Amino acid sequence: METIRRTKISDLPQCKFGDQVSVKGWVRTRRGNKQVSFIALNDGSTINNIQIVADIEKFGEDNLKPITTGACIHVIGKYVESQGKGQNGEIQATEIEIYGTADAQEYPLQKKGHSLEFLREIAHLRPRTNTFGAIFRMRHHMSYAIHKYFNDHGFFYLHTPIITASDAEGAGSMFQATTLDFNNLPRTENGKIDYSQDFFGRQTNMTVSGQLEGELGAMALGAVYTFGPTFRAENSNTPRHLAEFWMIEPEVAFYDIHDNMDLAEDFLKYLIRYALDNCKEDLAFLNEMYDKELIERLEFVLSNDFVRLTYTEGVKILEESGHKFEFPVYWGADLQSEHERYLVEKHFKRPVIMTDYPKEIKSFYMKQNEDGKTVRGMDVLFPKIGEIIGGSEREADYDKLMERIKETGMNTDPIWWYLETRKFGTAPHAGFGLGFERLMLFVTGMLNIRDVIPFPRTPKNAEF
Amino acid sequence: METIRRTKISDLPQCKFGDQVSVKGWVRTRRGNKQVSFIALNDGSTINNIQIVADIEKFGEDNLKPITTGACIHVIGKYVESQGKGQNGEIQATEIEIYGTADAQEYPLQKKGHSLEFLREIAHLRPRTNTFGAIFRMRHHMSYAIHKYFNDHGFFYLHTPIITASDAEGAGSMFQATTLDFNNLPRTENGKIDYSQDFFGRQTNMTVSGQLEGELGAMALGAVYTFGPTFRAENSNTPRHLAEFWMIEPEVAFYDIHDNMDLAEDFLKYLIRYALDNCKEDLAFLNEMYDKELIERLEFVLSNDFVRLTYTEGVKILEESGHKFEFPVYWGADLQSEHERYLVEKHFKRPVIMTDYPKEIKSFYMKQNEDGKTVRGMDVLFPKIGEIIGGSEREADYDKLMERIKETGMNTDPIWWYLETRKFGTAPHAGFGLGFERLMLFVTGMLNIRDVIPFPRTPKNAEF
Numbered sequence: 001m002e003t004i005r006r007t008k009i010s011d012l013p014q015c016k017f018g019d020q021v022s023v024k025g026w027v028r029t030r031r032g033n034k035q036v037s038f039i040a041l042n043d044g045s046t047i048n049n050i051q052i053v054a055d056i057e058k059f060g061e062d063n064l065k066p067i068t069t070g071a072c073i074h075v076i077g078k079y080v081e082s083q084g085k086g087q088n089g090e091i092q093a094t095e096i097e098i099y100g101t102a103d104a105q106e107y108p109l110q111k112k113g114h115s116l117e118f119l120r121e122i123a124h125l126r127p128r129t130n131t132f133g134a135i136f137r138m139r140h141h142m143s144y145a146i147h148k149y150f151n152d153h154g155f156f157y158l159h160t161p162i163i164t165a166s167d168a169e170g171a172g173s174m175f176q177a178t179t180l181d182f183n184n185l186p187r188t189e190n191g192k193i194d195y196s197q198d199f200f201g202r203q204t205n206m207t208v209s210g211q212l213e214g215e216l217g218a219m220a221l222g223a224v225y226t227f228g229p230t231f232r233a234e235n236s237n238t239p240r241h242l243a244e245f246w247m248i249e250p251e252v253a254f255y256d257i258h259d260n261m262d263l264a265e266d267f268l269k270y271l272i273r274y275a276l277d278n279c280k281e282d283l284a285f286l287n288e289m290y291d292k293e294l295i296e297r298l299e300f301v302l303s304n305d306f307v308r309l310t311y312t313e314g315v316k317i318l319e320e321s322g323h324k325f326e327f328p329v330y331w332g333a334d335l336q337s338e339h340e341r342y343l344v345e346k347h348f349k350r351p352v353i354m355t356d357y358p359k360e361i362k363s364f365y366m367k368q369n370e371d372g373k374t375v376r377g378m379d380v381l382f383p384k385i386g387e388i389i390g391g392s393e394r395e396a397d398y399d400k401l402m403e404r405i406k407e408t409g410m411n412t413d414p415i416w417w418y419l420e421t422r423k424f425g426t427a428p429h430a431g432f433g434l435g436f437e438r439l440m441l442f443v444t445g446m447l448n449i450r451d452v453i454p455f456p457r458t459p460k461n462a463e464f
Numbered sequence: 465m466e467t468i469r470r471t472k473i474s475d476l477p478q479c480k481f482g483d484q485v486s487v488k489g490w491v492r493t494r495r496g497n498k499q500v501s502f503i504a505l506n507d508g509s510t511i512n513n514i515q516i517v518a519d520i521e522k523f524g525e526d527n528l529k530p531i532t533t534g535a536c537i538h539v540i541g542k543y544v545e546s547q548g549k550g551q552n553g554e555i556q557a558t559e560i561e562i563y564g565t566a567d568a569q570e571y572p573l574q575k576k577g578h579s580l581e582f583l584r585e586i587a588h589l590r591p592r593t594n595t596f597g598a599i600f601r602m603r604h605h606m607s608y609a610i611h612k613y614f615n616d617h618g619f620f621y622l623h624t625p626i627i628t629a630s631d632a633e634g635a636g637s638m639f640q641a642t643t644l645d646f647n648n649l650p651r652t653e654n655g656k657i658d659y660s661q662d663f664f665g666r667q668t669n670m671t672v673s674g675q676l677e678g679e680l681g682a683m684a685l686g687a688v689y690t691f692g693p694t695f696r697a698e699n700s701n702t703p704r705h706l707a708e709f710w711m712i713e714p715e716v717a718f719y720d721i722h723d724n725m726d727l728a729e730d731f732l733k734y735l736i737r738y739a740l741d742n743c744k745e746d747l748a749f750l751n752e753m754y755d756k757e758l759i760e761r762l763e764f765v766l767s768n769d770f771v772r773l774t775y776t777e778g779v780k781i782l783e784e785s786g787h788k789f790e791f792p793v794y795w796g797a798d799l800q801s802e803h804e805r806y807l808v809e810k811h812f813k814r815p816v817i818m819t820d821y822p823k824e825i826k827s828f829y830m831k832q833n834e835d836g837k838t839v840r841g842m843d844v845l846f847p848k849i850g851e852i853i854g855g856s857e858r859e860a861d862y863d864k865l866m867e868r869i870k871e872t873g874m875n876t877d878p879i880w881w882y883l884e885t886r887k888f889g890t891a892p893h894a895g896f897g898l899g900f901e902r903l904m905l906f907v908t909g910m911l912n913i914r915d916v917i918p919f920p921r922t923p924k925n926a927e928f
Contacts, residue, residue: 008686010618024717025686099860100890102888103887107888124680125888127684136622156600157604157607158604163921176643178642179697182657183657185646185649199639200921200926201924202926206626221509221591222472222489222508222509229693244626253507253508254488423566423567424564424566425565453623460664462629
């Protein structure tokens with residue numbers, strides 16, 4: 001083969017017709033007639049294939065035979081204007097090298113469409129499909145947009161620990177991280193597991209949230225964010241739950257709940273705008289194939305202010321709606337997805353930020369309102385998704401925080417360091433958590449959270 | 465207090481003298497005389513404090529008394545040209561609000577310098593010091609530079625799983641992730657632990673590398689990178705080891721080892737250039753306080769090509785050096801840090817990329833050379849740090865890969881999906897891993913890896 005610098009398929013439109021080019025990629029299809037073979041080649045850089053035109057007499061029919069769906073090839077040829085409609089250019093092949101074949105009897109990704117369920121079982125190959133290529137390219141662009149937004153706004157990325165001896169929420173089931181030998185568990189004199197012999201000298205778990213450490217960062221660096229994996233060992237086999245997922249948690253000193261709401265709304269709109277601007281072709285594909293209202297829905301969110309109302313106001317609307325809900329609505333109830341979606345999709349027809357929830361249904365660290373009943377929590381509720389962000393202004397007063405902790409019966413020993421932030425130069429501050437896969441569901445229009453993360457972890461499934 | 469939009473201290477230089485400004489932050493020091501108090505205030509946005517000048521008669525001595533080191537305050541005043549040297553501006557306070565005090569008897573970060581060892585014990589407060597403020601701001605900028613580099617070069621960020629049922633290296637000690645009840649471990653009929661009852665229905669661990677999944681991504685999307693936490697359960701209590709650390713792993717289809725070396729060198733130089741361009745003040749501080757050759761060393765790396773040589777050539781140089789090493793040097797030996805540093809610091813006086821190692825000391829997945837003895841591995845060796853990057857061209861040939869796997873005695877069951885990439889459209893590809901904290905040591909000049917990650921995880925330590 002001649003040595004010409006490879007051009008990514010995404011960069012081909014910048015080539016001139018008549019240029020000699022080198023492309024490398026995987027064969028999506030090969031079809032043709034007795035004179036000529038048409039190979040649709042994709043290299044993952046874009047959803048668009050490039051059409052390779054191979055003269056059968058030139059290459060020999062037997063030499064082209066191994067070029068079946070899934071094979072990897074290197075093509076050198078002339079980039080020319082395409083004869084077919086809807087394509088800009090194609091390549092008239094002068095040389096073809098086969099890197100790797102894909103036995104048509106064995107290779108599972110043949111031309112025909114596959115169910116999303118089947119593709120989950122071959123998660124090692126599904127990124128080679130149009131659908132998952134689009135989703136994972138978008139996942140990249142959304143990740144980058146998150147970092148860019150915070151960097152441009154003066155936030156510092158804080159790597160909070162994965163292995164932890166505390167439980168941020170006082171709730172969530174956790175995975176234990178351990179090096180103890182299960183066949184020879186060390187025990188103390190009174191028969192309990194002797195965690196002093198575990199790797200960290202104590203029982204440790206995989207984090208459910210970086211918030212508590214995020215607050216430490218905010219109380220020093222001013223504005224920080226986390227973006228990392230978090231874990232829930234909940235035995236929930238639903239399209240909305242993962243045991244391992246990625247979360248973004250900004251935390252900002254001197255922010256009150258209103259600043260926090262402004263940040264959440266501006267941030268989400270920035271991300272959606274970024275998707276519309278930077279993922280046009282992938283979005284067009286997903287819109288066409290999976291969700292005809294996807295792009296319209298993204299643009300709708302951009303063009304409207306989010307409704308802001310209190311939990312108390314929200315409950316009143318629900319109570320007076322006359323709508324029959326599966327779960328009863330009353331002041332004090334933890335609102336269900338059906339209630340949230342009624343407000344967003346039926347009543348307001350816009351994203352909603354709900355605030356000031358009853359303290360009993362929210363975490364210990366939320367700022368207490370003067371009514372003695374509610375706290376400065378806030379949830380951002382989205383169409384189709386429900387809660388996409390949960391956050392709050394934090395309780396900055398040491399005595400009030402300790403009082404609430406006592407009410408809940410929490411053990412303060414593992415979070416002595418957290419409590420010290422309220423003793424030493426405490427300050428108003430606020431933050432929130434965005435579930436990255438919830439965002440991905442929203443921007444891709446996919447319905448199952450297993451389809452927006454490369455290698456989903458769910459009960460009984462840690463393959464790949 | 466009046467309501468004026470808060471200005472971050474890093475943004476003050478953009479204000480005009482005479483402007484009324486509002487700043488919020490933590491008191492570093494307060495000193496003064498009978499007429500006036502000088503408060504050095506820092507809000508984490510920059511290493512620079514802003515000096516607040518408070519007229520004692522105006523505010524009253526008793527009201528200023530609680531404003532001690534560590535207290536958090538809100539100041540409104542006039543931004544004026546500073547009388548002191550080396551400062552651009554200061555604020556003549558008109559209003560001061562105290563958000564939180566810090567009892568001088570209890571607050572551990574008093575004026576005097578503290579040892580890095582002591583500061584590790586108060587990792588929840590150390591980001592409030594000049595040193596750790598600088599380090600963690602730089603950690604942000606380096607993280608962002610990594611994402612920006614790859615995004616600008618058409619790589620896609622791939623979130624590889626943390627919980628895994630395979631061991632990428634066939635080596636590294638791992639943490640087990642489990643929900644089994646240690647006091648009631650399920651057992652099979654023949655007395656073994658019954659992992660079918662664990663959360664994932666099998667034994668799972670915390671990943672040591674995302675490479676194998678990264679290769680899946682590269683063989684579909686072309687060029688990907690990971691940037692996430694990885695884990696080693698090695699009982700190594702040294703200044704170079706962490707049980708939890710962050711790693712960056714690019715993986716690129718159609719790259720050979722030369723492309724891989726070019727990428728590694730260009731990438732590292734980009735990051736160092738980014739630090740010099742974007743972290744000037746923090747670097748100047750670290751250069752002054754910890755390592756007088758830091759900036760010079762960073763600039764030196766930028767201005768020189770990395771030396772590229774084979775392991776065989778490197779061993780020959782070491783053997784002929786006449787230098788007395790603690791560990792003997794011979795062809796086949798796994799080079800020690802002393803050998804690597806001799807080549808980099810003494811012999812070449814430049815960063816070195818060493819390639820083509822004996823297959824016995826490298827991982828199973830590296831491309832085998834035709835000599836039958838060596839593989840296409842590559843390590844990038846840096847002054848002071850030693851190995852900062854390890855990578856390779858990967859073995860793309862299914863039969864050769866299987867042969868090597870058999871030689872090593874590995875179990876292929878958990879990585880059936882990895883092997884399929886060599887069956888279905890295999891392609892030349894290459895990649896490497898950069899230990900993020902190694903990079904951070906290099907760009908900050910710090911000597912202990914515990915000082916470049918916010919909350920280090922080491923044997924017997926999972927505090928915070």
